[in-house]
Amino acid sequence: MALSVPQHDPLSVAAVGNAFVDRVYAKLSPVYDLVFGAALQAGRVAAVARMNIQPGDHVLEVGVGTGINTSLYPRDCRVSAVDLSAPMLEKARERVEREGLTHVRLFEMDAAHLTFRDDSFDCVYAPYLMSVVPDPVKVAREMYRVCRPAGRLVILNHFRSPNPILSCIEQALSPFTVHVGFKADLDLPGFLEKSGLRPAGVERVNYPPIWSLVTVVKR
């Protein structure tokens, strides 16, 4: 059951574990692009623009899923992309092969335990990941660790609305939305504070513009 994992001072009313998320995404993998593809594409395009990728940069994508972002990266950078779900990674592998994306490398890895050394990447990007993982703060700290100083962290996600009525609805829905892959009520200010992240910018993206694109420059 999704709600069985206790969480202290939660950023969301819904708590999930890795095994639960893994099961949900194994089921979602054949239909993910159909359900979440076009609807969330504007945010993906905006995020890659915000990453300000330079020729030769090494980008880390955390939560590559079906590889839906992989064709958006310029060919003159290199991309390492990780996901915990083997069925999702299989979709990504097929896409990378089909589209000849020789600059993209895939890894099966836990976002909360990135197996890269400190300061390894010019840019670290998490697309629609933070409301999926059991511990978004741990993931954000790992992303920060592997990013080089002055490099960029880009986080694309839906966060809880500042509007009290919408916020109540999102919190009521969250225990249900986890079964289709995400928490609807992740608290952005709480998440940033606990992660120790000070954003250089927060923009609204997608239609309706209820998703946020958070950019952080590592000090």
Add this chain to the structure above:
Amino acid sequence: MPVDAELLEILACPNCKTPVKLVKNGTALKCDQCHRVYPIKDDIPVMLIDEATVEP
């Protein structure tokens, strides 16, 4: 795409956080410290402690 030298320089063992090296004709990655071997399945390195084997 094989794991190249540049990637080996930044990859670390999930258990020890120390460097790993290519073994078994490039089909696995090994940590010299804990002797864990991480398989590369369909070109995808599986960097998970639970999926690793320990080999002397």
